[in-house]
Amino acid sequence: MPQTIVKGYKALLAEAEAEIVTLPVAEAAALVGDPGVVFVDLRDPRELEREGKLPGAFHCPRGMLEFWIDPESPYAKPVFQEDKRFVFFCAGGWRSALAAKTAQDMGLKPVAHIAGGFGAWKTAGAPIEPPAPPPAKA
Numbered sequence: 001m002p003q004t005i006v007k008g009y010k011a012l013l014a015e016a017e018a019e020i021v022t023l024p025v026a027e028a029a030a031l032v033g034d035p036g037v038v039f040v041d042l043r044d045p046r047e048l049e050r051e052g053k054l055p056g057a058f059h060c061p062r063g064m065l066e067f068w069i070d071p072e073s074p075y076a077k078p079v080f081q082e083d084k085r086f087v088f089f090c091a092g093g094w095r096s097a098l099a100a101k102t103a104q105d106m107g108l109k110p111v112a113h114i115a116g117g118f119g120a121w122k123t124a125g126a127p128i129e130p131p132a133p134p135p136a137k138a
Contacts, residue, residue: 016101021112028114029126042090053129089114
C-alpha cells in the first residue's frame with residue numbers, strides 16, 4: 001500500500017510563511033555588515049562551491065540546524081547562543097522558510113528568511129563572494 005501524504009510541502013511552506021518574517025532582498029542586503037545580524041546559509045556545501053557565498057554568512061547545512069541550535073545538543077554551535085537576529089537563506093527560499101519556522105518554534109528569536117533565497121540575492125546584484133576557481137591541474 002502506498003504512503004498517504006496528508007500535508008505536502010506547499011502546505012508546510014504556507015504555514016511557515018504565515019508565521020515568520022520574510023525579508024525582500026533589498027531589506028536583507030541593507031543588513032550586511034550589521035554586527036547584530038547573523039546570516040545563516042542553509043545550502044549544501046556543493047551549492048556554495050558552485051554558486052558563491054554571501055559575505056560573512058555562517059554556513060549551517062539544513063540537516064544540522066536543530067542540533068546546532070539546541071544548547072543541550074552535543075553539536076551545539078555558540079553562534080546560535082548569541083543575542084542576535086538570525087536571517088536564514090537557501091537557494092530559492094523554501095528550505096529557509098521551513099528552517100526559520102523551526103528555529104522560531106525552538107525559541108530562537110528574532111529570525112527571518114530572505115524571499116527568493118540566494119538566487120534572488122544574486123539576481124538583485126547584492127554582494128557575493130564568487131566561488132573559488134577550481135585547482136589547477138598538474
